[in-house]
Structure formats: C-alpha cells, structure tokens
Amino acid sequence: MSEENKNLTSENQAQASGHGILNMTRRGFLQLSGLVAAAVAGAGIAARRNAPVVNLPPNEIPVQSQYPEVPYAPMEPPPANTLVFFTPQEAKTVEALTARILPGTPDDPGAREAGVVNFIDKMMAFNEGFAEPTYRQPPFAQTYEGDNPPQDQNQYQVVWVKKDELERYGFQSNHSPREMYRKGIVAVDQYAKSKFQKSFAELTEDQQDEIVDDMANGKTTGFDEPSDKDFFKQLRNDTINGMFADPAYGGNNDMVGWKLIGYPGAQRAYTPTDMQTEDKPRPPQSLAMMHHFHPGQPEPNVILPVSGSDEHSAEDNHMNMNP
Amino acid sequence: MPVQKRVNVVTIGAGWAAGIFAQKLTEAGYNVVSIEQGPARWASPDFEHNHDPLRYHVRHAMMVNLANETWTWRPNPKAPTLPMRQYGSFNPGKGIGGAGIHWAAQTWRFLPFDFRYRSHHIERYGEGKLPEGSLVQDWPLSYEELELSYDAFEYDIGLSGQAGNLNGTLIEGGNIFEGPRSRPFPLPPLAMSIHGEMYRQACQSLGYHPFPQPAGITSQAYTDRFGNTRSGCLYCGFCTRYGCEVDAKASAVTTHIPAALRTGKYEIRPNSKVTRINVGKDGLATGITYIDAAGQEQEQPADVVILSAFTLENVRLLLLSKSDSHPNGVGNDKNMVGQRYTYQLSQSPVSGVFEGRRFNQYMGNSSTIYVIYDFYGDNFDHSDQNFIGGARMMAGSGERDPVTSVGGMPIGVTSNSPGSNNPSERSRNWGQGWKDDLRKNWDGVVALTFEGDILPYTDQFLDLDPIYKDKFGLPLLRLTFDFHDNERNLYKFIAARSKEIVQKMGPTRLNSTDELGPYNIHEYQSTHCTGGAIMGDNPDNSVTNKYGQVWDTPNVFVTGAALFPQNPGANPTGTIGALSYYAGDALAKYYFQEPNRLMA
Numbered sequence: 030m031s032e033e034n035k036n037l038t039s040e041n042q043a044q045a046s047g048h049g050i051l052n053m054t055r056r057g058f059l060q061l062s063g064l065v066a067a068a069v070a071g072a073g074i075a076a077r078r079n080a081p082v083v084n085l086p087p088n089e090i091p092v093q094s095q096y097p098e099v100p101y102a103p104m105e106p107p108p109a110n111t112l113v114f115f116t117p118q119e120a121k122t123v124e125a126l127t128a129r130i131l132p133g134t135p136d137d138p139g140a141r142e143a144g145v146v147n148f149i150d151k152m153m154a155f156n157e158g159f160a161e162p163t164y165r166q167p168p169f170a171q172t173y174e175g176d177n178p179p180q181d182q183n184q185y186q187v188v189w190v191k192k193d194e195l196e197r198y199g200f201q202s203n204h205s206p207r208e209m210y211r212k213g214i215v216a217v218d219q220y221a222k223s224k225f226q227k228s229f230a231e232l233t234e235d236q237q238d239e240i241v242d243d244m245a246n247g248k249t250t251g252f253d254e255p256s257d258k259d260f261f262k263q264l265r266n267d268t269i270n271g272m273f274a275d276p277a278y279g280g281n282n283d284m285v286g287w288k289l290i291g292y293p294g295a296q297r298a299y300t301p302t303d304m305q306t307e308d309k310p311r312p313p314q315s316l317a318m319m320h321h322f323h324p325g326q327p328e329p330n331v332i333l334p335v336s337g338s339d340e341h342s343a344e345d346n347h348m349n350m351n352p
Numbered sequence: 353m354p355v356q357k358r359v360n361v362v363t364i365g366a367g368w369a370a371g372i373f374a375q376k377l378t379e380a381g382y383n384v385v386s387i388e389q390g391p392a393r394w395a396s397p398d399f400e401h402n403h404d405p406l407r408y409h410v411r412h413a414m415m416v417n418l419a420n421e422t423w424t425w426r427p428n429p430k431a432p433t434l435p436m437r438q439y440g441s442f443n444p445g446k447g448i449g450g451a452g453i454h455w456a457a458q459t460w461r462f463l464p465f466d467f468r469y470r471s472h473h474i475e476r477y478g479e480g481k482l483p484e485g486s487l488v489q490d491w492p493l494s495y496e497e498l499e500l501s502y503d504a505f506e507y508d509i510g511l512s513g514q515a516g517n518l519n520g521t522l523i524e525g526g527n528i529f530e531g532p533r534s535r536p537f538p539l540p541p542l543a544m545s546i547h548g549e550m551y552r553q554a555c556q557s558l559g560y561h562p563f564p565q566p567a568g569i570t571s572q573a574y575t576d577r578f579g580n581t582r583s584g585c586l587y588c589g590f591c592t593r594y595g596c597e598v599d600a601k602a603s604a605v606t607t608h609i610p611a612a613l614r615t616g617k618y619e620i621r622p623n624s625k626v627t628r629i630n631v632g633k634d635g636l637a638t639g640i641t642y643i644d645a646a647g648q649e650q651e652q653p654a655d656v657v658i659l660s661a662f663t664l665e666n667v668r669l670l671l672l673s674k675s676d677s678h679p680n681g682v683g684n685d686k687n688m689v690g691q692r693y694t695y696q697l698s699q700s701p702v703s704g705v706f707e708g709r710r711f712n713q714y715m716g717n718s719s720t721i722y723v724i725y726d727f728y729g730d731n732f733d734h735s736d737q738n739f740i741g742g743a744r745m746m747a748g749s750g751e752r753d754p755v756t757s758v759g760g761m762p763i764g765v766t767s768n769s770p771g772s773n774n775p776s777e778r779s780r781n782w783g784q785g786w787k788d789d790l791r792k793n794w795d796g797v798v799a800l801t802f803e804g805d806i807l808p809y810t811d812q813f814l815d816l817d818p819i820y821k822d823k824f825g826l827p828l829l830r831l832t833f834d835f836h837d838n839e840r841n842l843y844k845f846i847a848a849r850s851k852e853i854v855q856k857m858g859p860t861r862l863n864s865t866d867e868l869g870p871y872n873i874h875e876y877q878s879t880h881c882t883g884g885a886i887m888g889d890n891p892d893n894s895v896t897n898k899y900g901q902v903w904d905t906p907n908v909f910v911t912g913a914a915l916f917p918q919n920p921g922a923n924p925t926g927t928i929g930a931l932s933y934y935a936g937d938a939l940a941k942y943y944f945q946e947p948n949r950l951m952a
Contacts, residue, residue, distance in 0.1 A: 130782040164436070273753075274410075
C-alpha cells in the first residue's frame with residue numbers, strides 16, 4: 030500500500046468511527062470519497078502532483094475521487110427544510126408544478142410526497158444547476174424563421190440556425206438551469222395570473238393541469254427564455270430524476286418512486302433464476318443500505334463471488350475472499 | 353518544456369487498444385508509456401459503490417468532461433455548426449480502460465463479406481447497386497487473415513457465447529451466418545431474459561435463426577492466460593456506463609493492463625492530456641506533447657507513437673499535429689484524414705406493451721438476449737431492395753433503470769388512459785394517467801432495437817472547427833454528418849421486420865416509428881463512430897496500411913474504429929481488439945528490426 034493510501038485509510042478510519050477498512054460501511058466509504066473529493070479540490074493536489082505515475086499492480090491504487098466534476102451521492106439526504114437556492118415562494122411554485130407531473134396523495138405518493146422539490150433545490154447548488162458538465166463557450170445560437178437569417182445582423186457573433194432545426198443540435202442555451210428556474214417560475218406565475226388571476230400554487234388541480242398542458246404544447250404567453258416548452262422539459266426531467274434517483278440526493282423519500290414502479294434499486298446481484306422468473310420484485314434497496322463488498326485480490330484458485338442476492342451472499346463472499 | 357526519458361513506445365490513451373499494445377510490446381521487452389486523460393481506477397475499490405444511475409448515467413461521470421472539450425456538428429457542409437454542449441449521440445469515456453470500462457460488452461466479429469464490402473456488392477449486384485455519393489471500399493485484409501487475432505482476443509478476454517460456424521461446420525443455436533471460427537467460445541452464453549426467450553420463439557416461428565448475444569462478460573469464473581481470475585456475471589443490472597465491480601465485464605483493466613504492469617516495463621500517466629504528435633525534419637514522429645495532472649506541459653520522446661484514444665480524438669490529434677514536414681497534419685499529406693466518417697444506425701423502431709407483465713428488465717445486461725443475423729449485411733437478397741447493408745436485430749436488453757427509462761417511455765404506449773374522459777390526457781407524458789401507466793407497465797414495455805450499416809459519403813467527414821476551442825485553446829473536431837437515402841430505406845425495411853416479430857410476441861399493443869427522421873446529436877444512439885483515418889491498400893485511398901501504420905509517417909500507428917473503411921453495423925470492439933492483436937504482434941515481432949519502414 031502506498032504512503033498516500035495509508036494516510037487516506039487512517040484518516041478514513043478515524044472519521045468512520047472505528048470501522049476497519051475491510052468492514053467499512055457505505056457511510057465510511059462515502060466519507061472517504063468526500064474526504065478525497067475535498068482533498069482533490071485543495072491540498073491533495075500537491076500529493077498527486079508528486080505521484081502522477083500509475084505503475085502499481087491492481088488493488089493497491091489509492092482510492093481517489095476520479096471524476097471531481099460530477100459529485101458523489103451525499104452520505105445522507107440533505108435536509109428538506111433548508112432551501113439553498115429557491116426562495117420559499119419559488120419552492121411552492123416548483124413543488125406544485127412537479128406535483129402535476131407526478132401527482133400523489135399520502136397513500137399513493139407522487140413528486141410532492143417524494144420531496145422532488147428538495148432534490149431540485151440541492152441540484153441547483155452544484156455546477157449552476159447543470160445535471161452534467163456542459164460546454165459553455167460562445168458563440169451561441171440565434172434562431173430565425175423563413176428562408177434566410179435576418180440581414181441586419183448586429184455586431185455580436187452568433188450562429189444563425191433555422192428555428193425548426195435547432196432541436197437537432199440539443200441544448201444550446203446560454204442560460205444555466207438556475208437562470209431558467211428563476212425566470213421560468215416568474216413566467217409560470219404570470220401566465221397563471223393572466224389566465225386565472227392567481228399564482229400557480231393557488232390554483233385548483235384542474236386549472237394547474239391546463240397551465241402545464243399549455244406549457245408542454247407551447248401555447249402560453251409571456252415566456253421568453255426559457256420557452257414554455259423548454260421549461261416544461263427541464264421540470265419534467267428534474268421531476269423524473271428527483272422521483273427515481275437514489276434517496277441520498279434528497280428526493281425519492283422512503284424510495285416511494287421505486288415502490289411505485291416495482292424497481293428494487295441498488296442490488297448487488299441476481300441469479301439467473303431470479304431473472305427468468307416473473308415474480309414480485311425484491312423490496313427496494315438504496316445505496317446507503319448496500320452491504321460493503323470487497324472482491325479482494327484476484328488470486329489464482331480463489332472462487333470469486335457468484336450470483337446471489339445481496340442480503341444472503343455478502344458474508345459468504347467475504348469468507349470466500351479472505352480464505 | 354520538461355522532457356521525459358525517451359521510451360520505445362508511447363500510446364495516447366490507456367484504453368482497449370493501448371492495453372493490448374502495451375501487453376504485447378512489454379512482453380517482447382520494449383518499454384511503453386501511456387498518457388491517459390482520465391484517472392486511474394480498478395474494479396476494487398473504485399466500482400464497488402457505483403450503482404447510481406444519476407451519477408453514472410445521467411451525469412456521465414465516466415465520460416469526457418464536456419465543460420473542457422466537446423465536438424461540434426452540422427448536418428451538411430452548408431448548414432450552421434454548433435457544439436454538442438451536453439451529452440447526446442455518443443459517449444466517449446475517460447480513465448484507465450477507456451470506454452472499455454463502461455461499454456456494453458456486445459462483442460462481434462465482422463463477417464467475411466464485410467471485409468470485401470465493395471467487391472462483394474459489385475460481384476453480386478453490379479456497380480449500379482452502390483448508392484450515389486457513397487465511398488465504400490474493401491479492407492486491406494481479409495477475415496481469414498484476421499481470424500487468429502479474433503480468436504486470441506476472445507480467449508484472452510473470456511468471451512461468452514455459442515459458436516454457429518466451427519471450421520465450416522454450421523451449429524444450430526449459434527450464429528450460422530458468422531465466418532468460420534477455429535475454436536468454440538471460451539465460455540458458454542450468459543443466462544437469457546424472459547423477453548429474450550419470447551423474442552427467440554417469435555423469430556423461430558418466422559423461420560429466422562436466433563442465437564445468444566456474444567458477450568465480453570464472463571458467464572462463469574474465468575482465469576485467463578496471464579493469470580487474471582475473474583468472477584462470473586452477477587446480473588446486477590449496472591453494466592453499460594458503469595465499471596463492473598467483479599471484473600466479469602472484460603476490459604483492458606481486467607486483462608491486458610495488469611499483465612503489462614507486471615513486466616515492470618509499463619507506465620501509465622493518468623489525468624494527462626496529449627495535445628500533439630511532434631514531428632522532426634525527416635517527417636518522422638519524435639514523440640508527443642502532453643499537459644500533465646498538474647497543468648505542466650511535458651514532452652515525451654518515443655521511437656513509436658500509437659494513437660489509441662477514442663476514434664474522434666485520434667483523428668483530431670492527427671489534424672492538430674501540423675508541422676513543416678506535414679503541413680496538413682500527420683497522415684494527411686493526401687488529405688485523407690477525416691474522410692469516410694461514418695456512424696452506426698442504432699435505433700428502436702418498435703416497442704410492445706405487455707400489459708401487467710414483469711420481465712425483470714432491471715436485471716441482466718445487453719447480452720442476456722437473443723439476436724438475429726438474418727437481415728444483417730448481405731445475409732439476405734438485396735436484388736429487389738433499394739438499399740445495401742442491413743442490421744442485427746434484438747429485443748431490448750437488461751439493465752433498465754427508472755431514471756433513464758421513465759422519460760423515454762413512448763407516448764401512446766404507456767400513456768394510454770382508457771379511463772380518462774379528457775382526450776388530451778391520453779397522449780400526455782405527465783400526470784395521473786402517465787403515473788398509472790408507469791406503475792402498471794414500466795417493466796412490461798419491450799423495445800425492439802437494431803444496429804445497422806451507415807455508409808461513408810462525400811458530404812460526410814471530420815475536420816477542425818474554425819471557431820470552437822477546447823480549454824487549452826485548441827480547435828475542436830467538427831463532424832459533418834446526416835442520414836442518407838440508403839439509411840432511410842434500410843431503416844424502413846428493418847422496422848417492418850421488427851414489427852412482424854413483435855406482433856408474434858403477442859403484445860397488448862405496440863408503438864412504432866416506421867420512418868427514420870433526420871440525424872440529431874442530442875439523443876444517445878451509439879458510441880460507434882468510425883472512419884476518419886481509414887486503412888487501405890495504398891496511400892491514395894487511405895491514411896494507413898493494414899497494420900494501422902500511417903503511410904506518410906511510418907512510426908505512427910492508428911488503432912481502433914478510425915481505421916474502418918466503412919461501418920458494417922455490428923459493434924466494433926471485437927474487430928478493434930483483433931486489429932490491435934494483429935498490429936501489436938507485427939510491431940513486437942518485425943517493426944523494430946527495420947524501424948521507421950512501412951511493414952509489408
């Protein structure tokens with residue numbers, strides 16, 4: 030084990046309240062990950078500069094946060110009662126919108142009960158709300174209708190694209206999701222007021238459905254950037270992510286999204302028989318509930334883990350791996 | 353600029369091809385350095401806790417960081433160009449093992465006629481059959497020449513499957529259309545899924561020849577000839593876009609890289625980005641320049657430079673490496689670099705809803721299914737067809753997760769709410785009706801997919817973008833690409849066959865898209881970009897010879913799918929592996945006897 034790895038291990042053990050490295054829980058693992066993520070952002074870089082070369086055999090490589098531009102799942106769900114980006118009024122509108130995309134009741138949870146607005150709020154805190162690293166260099170696209178771009182092109186460099194061709198190019202906005210939400214929420218409430226004289230969250234569900242339907246079909250007034258359709262698309266994507274991503278991200282409370290559709294979540298293994306049998310799905314399991322699993326050194330003549338459910342095989346696997 | 357110690361061979365990237373070359377060359381006693389843009393990583397502990405679709409699938413943790421660099425695209429030379437700002441069409445990876453870590457592991461050999469693409473079609477149908485504007489040509493080597501390399505690669509990675517042609521003897525249950533294999537698969541096929549079995553039966557009743565998808569995933573524990581021992585597949589359902597936590601899914605990291613590291617002659621420098629190939633006055637490469645993990649520019653001198661990054665990055669580096677000896681870039685003395693860019697026609701024309709069924713599609717992977725080759729390539733008569741080429745066809749796969757599947761559930765299939773009085777609600781992809789459908793049918797919707805040929809054309813190519821730059825200020829690569837009539841006609845034919853098959857499977861209802869729309873870059877389709885630095889039999893029609901050796905700079909080798917003259921439709925990794933074995937063996941055995949000379 031390298032010096033760097035030793036250091037990381039001992040620090041991790043201290044932080045993980047006495048868990049040994051081999052019996053490290055999910056929590057311990059993530060603390061380690063978080064630790065390294067922090068180190069990479071700061072002081073850790075110096076250590077890595079001195080050791081940029083990988084010529085070690087497998088399994089002696091230090092644990093690193095390999096993709097610092099994409100956050101790890103948090104150790105536990107962020108608190109739902111603290112907003113980091115939305116104002117309380119904005120959160121109310123967003124929650125009401127998500128609750129029309131996936132409606133629910135306490136007995137049959139939907140986006141509101143799953144805490145989707147909490148997921149979106151915390152997502153906005155990272156990387157300007159972008160779900161993924163995004164190329165943001167200019168020039169940006171400018172659309173036109175008709176056969177030719179306008180003659181009176183101004184002094185700014187833009188790329189002129191026919192309006193109905195733009196979709197083929199994917200995301201091209203110079204707005205971040207943060208900006209889209211800030212402006213989109215205002216536009217929704219204004220449109221709601223123009224149609225029903227109340228802000229969106231105050232409307233009846235049927236009225237709200239009318240508004241959402243208008244957005245989805247591009248029939249509203251008052252939206253500029255983002256367009257009504259684009260804002261709906263963003264809301265729908267984020268609602269899906271918040272409803273169905275691991276609960277550690279702040280949505281999918283109590284795994285209600287997974288229970289809705291019968292998805293068992295993060296499982297270690299299934300047997301061929303499991304796969305070939307139509308049966309009730311296993312109870313769902315989140316990342317935090319996953320057993321620690323360490324395949325160990327791939328030595329000759331050691332039987333590595335074989336198929337089996339997580340609950341029943343984890344201990345056996347450990348025994349196999351540490352003969 | 354700091355100059356590193358000279359080595360025999362430097363590879364750009366540390367993925368599949370680099371790992372294979374490193375293993376072969378270090379075994380032969382040469383020292384090798386790989387410069388890898390991404391991090392170091394191994395199954396244990398790095399992939400232990402990656403069952404997180406948000407991080408690995410939606411947020412593309414393992415892919416090239418698009419905030420730093422991307423690719424630009426336009427549908428044709430007259431259309432405007434814009435960058436791919438977020439992931440869509442394809443998913444190039446980063447890190448040790450490359451995209452071979454997050455690949456799906458469907459592993460194919462191309463068929464004998466794929467290597468004689470032009471001659472075969474002319475012999476059977478006459479020259480008039482080749483679509484106007486297309487630029488198909490033969491490979492400079494044959495299936496027979498490559499067979500032992502395919503075989504060696506497949507045994508080293510522990511391929512699972514059922515042979516259909518063993519030394520000329522056809523075997524029922526395997527792919528009877530494949531070229532002859534000298535040995536059976538090293539491992540039996542993976543277990544098959546419920547909907548896979550339904551697809552098999554439907555195909556059989558139509559007289560087709562279904563067989564299990566060949567998989568670079570071990571169906572049983574396997575020890576390779578280097579002594580690496582790997583577990584059998586756990587069917588966990590976190591496969592494509594994830595690293596395999598038990599090394600059941602093959603990669604250079606499970607196989608070739610550990611073997612190369614054990615020789616003590618191999619180094620990998622992670623988080624380091626190659627920016628150019630350096631060229632001397634004699635026109636030969638002298639090594640490469642890269643920016644290391646600390647942001648310091650470094651020079652790595654080497655006798656041989658191997659381009660083993662992703663297809664598009666290999667082409668970009670050739671173009672970026674302009675010098676007095678090669679003013680248009682390495683390999684580009686005859687302006688062939690960037691030509692013959694093609695893609696894979698990877699589409700899902702039909703899906704069936706089997707109301708109330710639960711197929712466990714979140715288990716298994718993309719190889720726990722049956723496939724047919726009856727309409728692949730020229731396996732069927734094209735005399736009365738208005739296209740050439742074809743597709744392999746299959747039903748869905750495993751590894752379904754809700755985050756990435758719920759949004760794409762086809763409207764009209766899931767959102768059919770017969771109870772609703774509101775007609776618009778029946779086609780809504782949101783709301784109570786949609787939620788109820790997801791509850792009932794999320795695991796009962798099966799998509800039929802296919803992967804088929806795309807030809808190279810005169811108006812389809814790669815070059816350096818004149819405007820957009822990466823974070824170092826270097827030009828991005830621009831793709832000029834769109835579908836043509838051949839692809840549209842092929843799609844229509846395969847979509848109709850798919851519909852017949854799904855009807856035999858007995859769905860409650862089905863949803864189909866009968867015509868191919870224009871290409872777009874925002875939907876994921878396939879990472880099987882090919883061409884741009886193709887191999888051929890002379891410098892006028894290609895960038896390299898059959899070893900990937902660059903005609904105008906013979907100590908530079910190109911690897912991977914950039915070498916393919918056209919894309920025959922099957923997934924490329926099996927052939928990338930075989931070509932790397934073929935060229936790696938030649939390099940290890942012959943090249944250094946007469947360095948800097950073109951190998952015959």
